[in-house]
Amino acid sequence: MKRFVLLTMFVVSSFSSQINVEKKIYKMIFSALFPSNSVVKVWSDEPSKTFIFASMKKVKLVKSQNNADILMLYHNEEIDTNNKIVFANGYLVFQRKKGKAVGGFYWQKGRPNLIFVKKILQKKGIVLPDNLKKYIEDIK
Amino acid sequence: MKRFNIIYFAFIFLLLVSIIYLYINIGQFEEKTKDNIKKVIFNNTSYFIENISSIIKNDINEDLYTTLKKNHKLRNKLEKQMETIVTPSFKYVYMLYRDNNGRYRYLLDGSKDDKGVFDTKFDVNKDEWDKVYDTKKPNVIYQDDIFGLWVTTLSPYIMNGKVVGIIAIDFSTTLFKYMTEIISPLKEIFLYIFVSVLFLFSVIIYQVIAQIRAKKDSIIDPLTHTYNRIFLRDFVTKIDFYNYDIAMFDLDYFKKINDNYGHKAGDYILETFSSIVKKNIRDKDIFIRFGGEEFLLFVYKKKKNRSYAKETIVRIRKSIEDYKFKYESFDIRLTVSVGLVVEIQKYKNIQEIIKKADERLYKAKHSGRNRVVDSDNTINNDTIMVNKLSISQIKQAIDEDRILCQFQPIYRLKSSEIKYYEALVRLCDKSNNLVYPGSFLDSIEGTNIYRDMTKKILAIVFKKIANQGVNISINLNLSDIIDSSIYEMLIKEIRNNQDISKFLTIELLEYEDLDNNLLQYRLSEIKQYGVMISLDDFGSGYSNFSVFESLPIDILKIDGSLIKNIDKSEVSFRIVEAIVLFAHNLNIKVVGEFIHNEEILKIVKSLNIQYGQGFYLGKPIDDIF
Numbered sequence: 001m002k003r004f005v006l007l008t009m010f011v012v013s014s015f016s017s018q019i020n021v022e023k024k025i026y027k028m029i030f031s032a033l034f035p036s037n038s039v040v041k042v043w044s045d046e047p048s049k050t051f052i053f054a055s056m057k058k059v060k061l062v063k064s065q066n067n068a069d070i071l072m073l074y075h076n077e078e079i080d081t082n083n084k085i086v087f088a089n090g091y092l093v094f095q096r097k098k099g100k101a102v103g104g105f106y107w108q109k110g111r112p113n114l115i116f117v118k119k120i121l122q123k124k125g126i127v128l129p130d131n132l133k134k135y136i137e138d139i140k
Numbered sequence: 141m142k143r144f145n146i147i148y149f150a151f152i153f154l155l156l157v158s159i160i161y162l163y164i165n166i167g168q169f170e171e172k173t174k175d176n177i178k179k180v181i182f183n184n185t186s187y188f189i190e191n192i193s194s195i196i197k198n199d200i201n202e203d204l205y206t207t208l209k210k211n212h213k214l215r216n217k218l219e220k221q222m223e224t225i226v227t228p229s230f231k232y233v234y235m236l237y238r239d240n241n242g243r244y245r246y247l248l249d250g251s252k253d254d255k256g257v258f259d260t261k262f263d264v265n266k267d268e269w270d271k272v273y274d275t276k277k278p279n280v281i282y283q284d285d286i287f288g289l290w291v292t293t294l295s296p297y298i299m300n301g302k303v304v305g306i307i308a309i310d311f312s313t314t315l316f317k318y319m320t321e322i323i324s325p326l327k328e329i330f331l332y333i334f335v336s337v338l339f340l341f342s343v344i345i346y347q348v349i350a351q352i353r354a355k356k357d358s359i360i361d362p363l364t365h366t367y368n369r370i371f372l373r374d375f376v377t378k379i380d381f382y383n384y385d386i387a388m389f390d391l392d393y394f395k396k397i398n399d400n401y402g403h404k405a406g407d408y409i410l411e412t413f414s415s416i417v418k419k420n421i422r423d424k425d426i427f428i429r430f431g432g433e434e435f436l437l438f439v440y441k442k443k444k445n446r447s448y449a450k451e452t453i454v455r456i457r458k459s460i461e462d463y464k465f466k467y468e469s470f471d472i473r474l475t476v477s478v479g480l481v482v483e484i485q486k487y488k489n490i491q492e493i494i495k496k497a498d499e500r501l502y503k504a505k506h507s508g509r510n511r512v513v514d515s516d517n518t519i520n521n522d523t524i525m526v527n528k529l530s531i532s533q534i535k536q537a538i539d540e541d542r543i544l545c546q547f548q549p550i551y552r553l554k555s556s557e558i559k560y561y562e563a564l565v566r567l568c569d570k571s572n573n574l575v576y577p578g579s580f581l582d583s584i585e586g587t588n589i590y591r592d593m594t595k596k597i598l599a600i601v602f603k604k605i606a607n608q609g610v611n612i613s614i615n616l617n618l619s620d621i622i623d624s625s626i627y628e629m630l631i632k633e634i635r636n637n638q639d640i641s642k643f644l645t646i647e648l649l650e651y652e653d654l655d656n657n658l659l660q661y662r663l664s665e666i667k668q669y670g671v672m673i674s675l676d677d678f679g680s681g682y683s684n685f686s687v688f689e690s691l692p693i694d695i696l697k698i699d700g701s702l703i704k705n706i707d708k709s710e711v712s713f714r715i716v717e718a719i720v721l722f723a724h725n726l727n728i729k730v731v732g733e734f735i736h737n738e739e740i741l742k743i744v745k746s747l748n749i750q751y752g753q754g755f756y757l758g759k760p761i762d763d764i765f
Contacts, residue, residue, distance in 0.1 A: 109251065
């Protein structure tokens, strides 16, 4: 019983702390990519992650990619990005989508990792604030 | 008991300290053990890192980054070799380098999960990693939480004296969790014991404080903030009373303050009096409220000044005399009488000294008050002579049954028959000489000894009435009827002898300004048992005709000073004549005393005085036959 309680506590606490980190990073990403938007419209291909965006301030979760400002992708499936800003969530997804994605966020070895792709940023005419410039990678 | 309390207190305190010590030690043990585990982990990872370093050195002699970038196969080979040390504890084994922008990128990654790709960026704790590059020394990063420990061991890979990469091993262990599981209950047990003992200790401290406070309250008089009798009882057992001169104070006419201004004024006077005394004494002098308006002062003897106590007491008496007690709009003047005992060595115990102080206080009172009596023999401005039997001698006489009565007959003048006898108290001294009341009554008035003597006289009189069937009168002061302790004894004796109480007459003396309502009530109660009430020595002193209005008087005894001169003084004659006429009108019988010759007897008879007493008629006799 005690083990079960401890395990539950561990899972809940580590999960909630991980979500909090993710929320902070997403907030930072959205305000960097859309500095003038009062509300950022987000579409995600992973239903289980939508609650994170739904709970964020100044973020609106939309059901159609067409209505979105940014597409948050967790899967490798090809979708019609319709020239929208794409952001990869996961290492493998980022590797696969790095030609399209403006950046990627993933956990590796228990550490949060953030990357912005220089080529795509330039293509989209996005200038990141100084605090995020260290995450820009010149990926060819 | 007191020593036991200290031991008990010390034991609990020691227990508390021991528990705190053990609790702290367990915490230290936990920290020390954690440190040791960290050292073991570091030693183990160091060993693995050395192995990895030697493997890489075997295959790469030139620029590390370039070699690995060019040789994909070599990377795979080295990563496979690194993978061999990966276990559930050594979860990630990898090697990073710092690029020109200060970002860390993968060189090799032997991890089975979350494997990084060569030359891709990996976000790490940059400051800690930079230390390794800058110092060329290993670094260990600990991340400790309640579930376990994460350790990242960083070791520089140096080529040609330059750090070209960092080999990292991420290690995780649940040892801490298990250790915490073992130690936590122990810590909790000690914590519970500590809290319990602390609570017990607090209760004991609270009780000790409460006990001290209660003890202090119990020995301090709440009104005057002086010590009380309870303190005195304990104090006299602890001190060497030969070191003190002892004085007894009594405020003069204090009752009148209460009667005239109320009890609040009385309380104010007592409080102010106490503070005046306290200002005049030292810390080592002890001031005690002995009861009511009586106080005891223990003045610590001064070796160089034997008259210090007397000087102090006289100064206090003077201060009180000069002080204007301001109560509401009234200025009240007050004096104090003091009995002082300085020849302490003459007495066996403290009780005797207090009794002596009481005797001297009594003398001070009966010599005009507002004075200090410090001797049985001398008199001056602040002292008065005392030359009668001491209280202890009187008490001894009562205890040894040396109190007796003589009986003087009182005649019915018309028939020359004895109407009743007046019992006259005498004390038989140790030499068998008769001592008359003038030598002992004053000394014991207002004391328990006086009550005991009255009880003795009543017993003698009732015995005589029972044996002889004659009427006998005894003398009491009006104030004795007011005094509840004497009155209660009197009424009890009358009740015990109620079948013969009708033979008793009480002659009342000293018509003071007393509570007439209480007197009336008590005398009426006495009369219910058939006891006759006589007013003695009427016509002199404070005699007041108004007493007849309130008190149930049966007999009036005209003062002897009027009768003994009645044959020579026209004024005495007229006064007696008026008194007799007045008494007859109220149907009160009249006694003429001091009839010491035939001429006086004739005049008394001519005035229709019913009863006569005097040496001419009959001297006091030792017994009635």
